[in-house]
Amino acid sequence: xxxxxxxxxxxxxxxxxxxxxxxxxxxxxxxxxxxxxxxxxxxxxxxxxxxxxxxxxxxxxxxxxxxxxxxxxxxxxxxxxxxxxxxxxxxxxxxxxxxxxxxxxxxxxxxxxxxxxxxxxxxxxxxxxxxxxxxxxxxxxxxxxxxxxxxxxxxxxxxxxxxxxxxxxxxxxxxxxxxxxxxxxxxxxxxxxxxxxxxxxxxxxxxxxxxxxxxxxxxxxxxxxxxxxxxxxxxxxxxxxxxxxxxxxxxxxxxxxxxxxxxxxxxxxxxxxxxxxxxxxxxxxxxxxxxxxxxxxxxxxxxxxxxxxxxxxxxxxxxxxxxxxxxxxxxxxxxxxxxxxxxxxxxxxxxxxxxxxxxxxxxxxxxxxxxxxxxxxxxxxxxxxxxxxxxxxxxxxxxxxxxxxxxxxxxxxxxxxxxxxxxxxxxxxxxxxxxxxxxxxxxxxxxxxxxxxxxxxxxxxxxxxxxxxxxxxxxxxxxxxxxxxxxxxxxxxxxxxxxxxxxxxxxxxxxxxxxxxxxxxxxxxxxxxxxxxxxxxxxxxxxxxxxxxxxxxxxxxxxxxxxxxxxxxxxxxxxxxxxxxxxxxxxxxxxxxxxxxxxxxxxxxxxxxxxxxxxxxxxxxxxxxxxxxxxxxxxxxxxxxxxxxxxxxxxxxxxxxxxxxxxxxxxxxxxxxxxxxxxxxxxxxxxxxxxx
Numbered sequence: 001x002x003x004x005x006x007x008x009x010x011x012x013x014x015x016x017x018x019x020x021x022x023x024x025x026x027x028x029x030x031x032x033x034x035x036x037x038x039x040x041x042x043x044x045x046x047x048x049x050x051x052x053x054x055x056x057x058x059x060x061x062x063x064x065x066x067x068x069x070x071x072x073x074x075x076x077x078x079x080x081x082x083x084x085x086x087x088x089x090x091x092x093x094x095x096x097x098x099x100x101x102x103x104x105x106x107x108x109x110x111x112x113x114x115x116x117x118x119x120x121x122x123x124x125x126x127x128x129x130x131x132x133x134x135x136x137x138x139x140x141x142x143x144x145x146x147x148x149x150x151x152x153x154x155x156x157x158x159x160x161x162x163x164x165x166x167x168x169x170x171x172x173x174x175x176x177x178x179x180x181x182x183x184x185x186x187x188x189x190x191x192x193x194x195x196x197x198x199x200x201x202x203x204x205x206x207x208x209x210x211x212x213x214x215x216x217x218x219x220x221x222x223x224x225x226x227x228x229x230x231x232x233x234x235x236x237x238x239x240x241x242x243x244x245x246x247x248x249x250x251x252x253x254x255x256x257x258x259x260x261x262x263x264x265x266x267x268x269x270x271x272x273x274x275x276x277x278x279x280x281x282x283x284x285x286x287x288x289x290x291x292x293x294x295x296x297x298x299x300x301x302x303x304x305x306x307x308x309x310x311x312x313x314x315x316x317x318x319x320x321x322x323x324x325x326x327x328x329x330x331x332x333x334x335x336x337x338x339x340x341x342x343x344x345x346x347x348x349x350x351x352x353x354x355x356x357x358x359x360x361x362x363x364x365x366x367x368x369x370x371x372x373x374x375x376x377x378x379x380x381x382x383x384x385x386x387x388x389x390x391x392x393x394x395x396x397x398x399x400x401x402x403x404x405x406x407x408x409x410x411x412x413x414x415x416x417x418x419x420x421x422x423x424x425x426x427x428x429x430x431x432x433x434x435x436x437x438x439x440x441x442x443x444x445x446x447x448x449x450x451x452x453x454x455x456x457x458x459x460x461x462x463x464x465x466x467x468x469x470x471x472x473x474x475x476x477x478x479x480x481x482x483x484x485x486x487x488x489x490x491x492x493x494x495x496x497x498x499x500x501x502x503x504x505x506x507x508x509x510x511x512x513x514x515x516x517x518x519x520x521x522x523x524x525x526x527x528x529x530x531x532x533x534x535x536x537x538x539x540x541x542x543x544x545x546x547x548x549x550x551x552x553x554x555x556x557x558x559x560x561x562x563x564x565x566x567x568x569x570x571x572x573x574x575x576x577x578x579x580x581x582x583x584x585x586x587x588x589x590x591x592x593x594x595x596x597x598x599x600x601x602x603x604x605x606x607x608x609x610x611x612x613x614x615x616x617x618x619x620x621x622x623x624x625x626x627x628x629x630x631x632x633x634x635x636x637x638x639x640x641x642x643x644x645x646x647x648x649x650x651x652x653x654x655x656x657x658x659x660x661x662x663x664x665x666x667x668x669x670x671x672x673x674x675x676x677x678x679x680x681x682x683x684x685x686x687x688x689x690x691x692x
Contacts, residue, residue, distance in 0.1 A: 122143055124143070125246050126140050127238075127246070133147075136150060137149075140244075151164075152233055153170055153171055154172055157169075168187070168190075170228065170230065171229060171233070173188055174189075180195075180200045182207040182208075183207060183210070193684055193686050193687060193691060195209065198686065199686060208459075209223070210427070211428070226425060226427055233409070235409050235414040238411050239257055239261045245261035246259040247260065253267055253278050254266055254267070254277050254278075254389055256412035277390060281390065284305070285303045287301060298368070299367070301333070301334075301366065302365070303366075307526060307532075311326050311335070313528040321336075323342035323345035324336060338365045354372045356380060356381060383397075386406045388401050402418050402419065417434060417454040417456070419442050419455060422455070425456070426519070427461075429542045430541055432541070433537070435534075435535065436523060436535065437536075438534070439451075439452025443487070445480030445520060446491060448494075448524045451524065456520075456539065458517040458519055459517075462559070463512070463558065465510055466509045466512050466542070466543055467506070467507070469539075470521055470540075471501045471504045473536065475533045476496075477499075477503060477523065477524065477537065478520075478523070479519070480522070481509070482518045482520070483515070484691070485518075486518040488680055489517075489518060489679075494507075503524070505521075510555055510557065511558075521539050546559065551576060552573075561656075565602040566585060570585075575602075576602060585601050587601055588610045589640065589647050590642075591626035595625050608624075612624075615638065615660065615662075616639055616659055616677065619677055621639065622635075623636075623639060634663075636662065638655070638661045642654035642656070649662075652664050658681050674690035678690050680692060
């Protein structure tokens with residue numbers, strides 16, 4: 001990698017908001033002041049050349065043509081059908097007593113900028129107003145569904161996926177240009193870092209979000225439970241009186257919400273007992289027989305429910321596919337006629353081109369109708385908005401139900417915690433409960449995890465001793481922890497059976513620095529006969545912030561990067577005082593300490609043999625000696641240990657959010673240096689260093 005000088009230009013971002021129309025104004029430039037009246041039903045319109053004219057009936061049944069150029073205001077809060085052009089012809093239906101005022105202003109304003117769309121669909125709550133366009137949101141206004149541009153939190157800025165710049169459209173306190181709140185857990189100013197990691201919070205006495213007792217208050221405009229979603233945008237508030245309750249669940253049985261606020265979601269609600277979708281979704285795929293038992297348009301081994309189950313699991317050594325035995329002989333996860341190797345087999349002679357819409361699998365690929373790629377262009381398979389609990393890819397984007405980002409905030413998916421997008425937040429010690437039954441297998445650890453998992457987002461506000469275990473779970477669990485990135489972050493630990501009770505797991509991290517981590521409570525495997533390791537789980541978390549330094553265990557216990565005798569806390573401790581030839585110890589940080597021939601921190605290693613002088617865990621290319629050994633133009637890059645910027649020289653900064661080593665700002669590199677500094681991190685222009 002070659003260093004370069006990068007100039008960053010701050011770009012101001014603006015936003016506009018659409019306003020709902022409560023009246024209508026037409027004003028034209030100067031000209032003739034005469035006016036003509038065609039007709040009015042039981043109404044009187046005054047001379048347009050006078051100051052004011054009125055009519056008293058609710059309906060104007062003919063057009064009113066105004067040939068003057070004055071401003072005309074129709075003061076009306078009811079329905080108005082507009083047809084306006086520069087010829088000033090107005091055809092309106094007014095259903096209330098109204099007034100037309102002719103004021104002699106010259107303003108040219110002929111357009112109606114209201115972008116709301118009235119669908120005419122009857123509704124009682126917002127959930128009943130769905131749109132096939134993810135960038136339109138539906139609200140129930142006076143019993144009628146109204147569609148408007150997506151701005152879920154009402155802060156006036158649309159989300160990035162809809163062409164806006166809001167980095168969190170579920171929090172009205174977060175948008176580009178907002179003031180950073182150092183105590184709410186969210187990146188309010190959208191600069192890529194939140195709370196304690198944001199430079200604007202460096203001077204604060206404290207930072208970080210502390211969840212309020214009782215969880216989310218659904219009407220105060222604040223993120224009380226520190227999950228970065230506010231009020232009715234928080235899944236905890238859906239199905240509560242504060243955010244609207246339907247009269248019943250009937251007709252709303254597969255939308256992922258507790259619409260009638262009775263505590264029962266969708267098919268679990270007694271009112272949905274007769275719903276056909278619920279009846280079918282309650283069935284289990286038998287994985288043989290060629291029938292779509294659970295109505296997800298996927299048959300037998302093609303259905304994810306059959307993953308790892310006989311006959312869909314390959315038995316023994318792979319062998320040529322037999323096309324009529326219902327087994328995956330060649331271990332390619334394709335069975336019989338669904339395997340291309342069987343295309344010319346006599347057993348598959350009955351296969352024919354797929355007919356879309358008849359519920360049959362003509363082409364023998366295990367996929368029916370709109371689930372079959374052969375039907376992608378069929379008029380009956382036009383993508384629609386994702387329904388989050390029907391086992392179908394409704395919007396044809398390749399992600400099904402809770403794995404689709406459109407469903408991340410839907411309560412039924414929030415409860416599942418089945419992926420990175422629905423991870424539950426943890427900020428403090430506690431015991432947490434849930435169920436992985438039915439969760440898909442999205443990720444695995446190095447020690448196992450072939451079944452479905454529950455995911456947690458752990459945020460530490462200070463260096464902490466963290467212990468995790470799954471004692472209390474009723475299946476064979478696996479625990480693993482990743483730093484920074486949920487999907488691609490560095491795995492810091494993985495355990496299968498160390499919990500000491502049944503098949504429980506346990507992890508103990510002597511020290512985790514402040515930052516974001518992801519915990520996975522997974523099922524060990526999918527048993528070919530017994531099915532996936534899944535069920536009710538219990539996660540026990542203990543977090544001890546700022547633990548004291550132990551001066552003789554070769555560990556940085558308190559998270560200040562200094563260890564044992566090199567820690568200022570241990571200078572006078574037994575075994576440390578006077579240990580450097582009668583002098584007190586100090587950290588072996590920096591080129592001077594790494595070239596003086598002394599064991600400055602009394603850890604038994606000197607200069608370049610000391611890990612503090614070859615500090616990077618992943619980018620060890622030099623020794624911290626002030627010399628550019630690798631010839632890349634950067635002396636000591638990422639090999640001098642540091643606690644803060646003052647311990648780094650030569651224009652370098654301390655990467656104290658990841659590697660705790662000195663390097664030039666990541667923004668000064670051609671290419672991305674962060675995968676070498678700390679895998680799973682990315683360069684943040686706000687801090688000029690790699691961040692998880």
